[in-house]
Amino acid sequence: xxxxxxxxxxxxxxxxxxxxxxxxxxxxxxxxxxxxxxxxxxxxxxxxxxxxxxxxxxxxxxxxxxxxxxxxxxxxxxxxxxxxxxxxxxxxxxxxxxxxxxxxxxxxxxxxxxxxxxxxxx
Numbered sequence: 408x409x410x411x412x413x414x415x416x417x418x419x420x421x422x423x424x425x426x427x428x429x430x431x432x433x434x435x436x437x438x439x440x441x442x443x444x445x446x447x448x449x450x451x452x453x454x455x456x457x458x459x460x461x462x463x464x465x466x467x468x469x470x471x472x473x474x475x476x477x478x479x480x481x482x483x484x485x486x487x488x489x490x491x492x493x494x495x496x497x498x499x500x501x502x503x504x505x506x507x508x509x510x511x512x513x514x515x516x517x518x519x520x521x522x523x524x525x526x527x528x529x
Contacts, residue, residue, distance in 0.1 A: 412506045413498065414470040419446025423499055430474050431495040431505075434487050440495065445474035472496070485516040 417424045424430060424445035431440035450471045476484075484492050489512060496506040513519070 412496075414447065414506075415449075416499070417445065417447050417470075417472075417496070418449065419473075422446045424474075424496075427499075429497040429499075430472070431497065432476070432480070432484075433493050433495070434484060435490050440493075441476075441480055443474040443476060445472055445496070447472040484512065485519055487512055488514045488516065 416422065417429075419425050424447070428442035428444050430443045430445040432443070433440035447470050449468045452467050452469055484490075491509050491511055493507060493509045498505065
């Protein structure tokens with residue numbers, strides 16, 4: 408995460424991202440991004456299992472973002488093979504740069520569908 412991004416302001420409950428929809432998701436360039444309310448928590452890297460500290464990293468915490476896309480949005484992302492899904496997290500002041508992360512969707516969404524099959528089930 409960019410060191411200058413104020414992630415702590417988004418920590419919930421009561422974080423900035425719960426007050427206004429500052430997390431945006433777009434599929435490929437030119438897509439109209441969809442806005443979501445979001446929040447997050449500081450997590451110890453050791454508790455996340457698969458995350459390993461990078462060379463030169465000194466702190467043991469990462470900020471984990473949470474948001475709830477609609478089923479239609481998730482299906483749109485899964486049905487966009489080889490597309491780039493970009494997440495933007497805007498700062499409260501529109502003049503400040505957003506935090507941005509991009510993900511290349513696989514050519515086949517079969518594995519992702521298996522993982523997501525139980526999401527939302529009780």
